[in-house]
Amino acid sequence: MTVHTTLSVSHLTVKFGGLVALDDVYLEVPSNSIVGLIGPNGAGKTTVFNSISGLVPVTSGEIAIYGKSVGWPKSYELAAYGIARTLQGVGLFNGLSVIENVMMGANSQSGSNFIKDLFGLSGQAEKKLRRRAEDALAWAGALVLADKNPSELTYPETKRISIARALVMEPKILLLDEPAAGLGQDDIDKFAELLKQLKRKCSIMIVEHHVDFIGQISDRVYVLNFGKVIASGSFDSVKRDPAVLAAYLGTSHQTGNEHLGGF
Ligand SMILES: Nc1ncnc2c1ncn2[C@@H]1O[C@H](COP(=O)(O)OP(=O)(O)OP(=O)(O)O)[C@@H](O)[C@H]1O
Ligand SMILES: [Mg+2]
Incomplete structure (x- = not known):
């Protein structure tokens, strides 16, 4: 090895x-x-x-x-x-935009209360996380979908977003x-x-x-x-x-x- x-x-x-x-x-x-x-x-x-x-x-x-x-x-x-894994069957939150859903991926696998964390972020921390989420969306070939509502996505597009949500953890x-x-x-x-x-x-x-x-x-x-x-x-x-x-x-x-x- x-x-x-x-x-x-x-x-x-x-x-x-x-x-x-x-x-x-x-x-x-x-x-x-x-x-x-x-x-x-x-x-x-x-x-x-x-x-x-x-x-x-x-x-x-x-x-x-x-x-x-x-x-x-x-x-x-x-x-x-x-380590990141995509979670099967875990839907996206319709009340949030695609990019906000991806931002939540940063905490969803670390065991913290991610909704509270996301809205409790300082302006600067939120900006930084948003940039990471944009980067993750770009790697997933889905940056153009950032501002959409999850309900507007096709099924293959949701697959890309679930990848982005895992990638945001780098x-x-x-x-x-x-x-x-x-x-x-x-x-x-x-x-x-x-x-x-x-x-x-x-x-x-x-x-x-x-x-x-x-x-x-x-x-x-x-x-x-x-x-x-x-x-x-x-x-x-x-x-x-x-x-x-x-x-x-x-x-x-x-x-x-x-x-x-x-x-
Ligand atoms: N939490 C669990 N408790 C008890 N048995 C389990 C548990 N998880 C898996 N098994 C059993 O372990 C074996 C392997 O299951 P596993 O889900 O890993 O297979 P798999 O290769 O992913 O199958 P599939 O292609 O159907 O998804 C099976 O006999 C399954 O019933
Ligand atoms: Mg299996």
């Missing part, structure tokens, strides 16, 4: 009662890269994210940031760790759980371009069922099955891996990537 690794996880085991949801999982997210995490339903993908973001208790394992071993973060410590690593869900092919392509730009700014770890999308954007892919990493490497190598084909198809005799399109 080198300092060029933003985040690494080793020997991660998570048990829910008698269920071993994760079993000795390892992964490494190189700096300025996109790492895809795929696997069948129930494989443990979200549990990896939940472990990294302090939402489930970890049974055992280590986590390191920039090569330095740290404790597993609590959810309110994420900002301090430089994270070292961004965790995205199924960000392409519900997007059409055109918007998936645009989103792929956005993420490729974004990795100049931070590392990205992404869980997604759209395997073509993962193939399009990922520098490295990990495949989970029944809580274990069964393959890792480039998308092209893992999609041909017999263990991966077996996990998705229930047979190890299939070859060719067309079969991976179906899961």
Whole structure:
């Protein structure tokens, strides 16, 4: 492991009662890269994210940031760790403009009372935060939407705003759980371009069922099955891996990537 690794996880085991949801999982997210995490339903993908973001208790394992071993973060410590995740299903506040919603992202993951904090800011602090929010919106390709009301946004636009809301924390690593869900092919392509730009700014770890999308954007892919990493490497190598084909198809005799399109 080198300092060029933003985040690494080793020997991660998570048990829910008698269920071993994760079993000795390892992964490494190189700096300025996109790492895809795929696997069948129930494989443990979200549990990896939940472990990294302090939402489930970890049974055992280590986590390191920039090569330095740290404790597993609590959810309110994420900002301090430089970790941000987009929160699925958390809507935008219609009473606030897009940019105000993004400004609130600065505190929403640090455990403080962010509405009170936002309105309690001094003029200068508010200006500074507004500039950060503009920067985040620009990275998310959504600066033109700053003054809109969330109710005016299209669905793909709300996806961009949720990215901006995470970016306003200036994270070292961004965790995205199924960000392409519900997007059409055109918007998936645009989103792929956005993420490729974004990795100049931070590392990205992404869980997604759209395997073509993962193939399009990922520098490295990990495949989970029944809580274990069964393959890792480039998308092209893992999609041909017999263990991966077996996990998705229930047979190890299939070859060719067309079969991976179906899961
Ligand atoms: N908080 C929890 N308490 C108990 N069991 C859980 C909890 N979270 C996840 N599990 C179980 O752990 C296993 C892994 O679940 P997880 O949600 O991580 O899978 P996943 O790969 O994200 O699946 P999907 O593709 O369906 O989102 C499943 O058997 C699930 O039922
Ligand atoms: Mg999941």
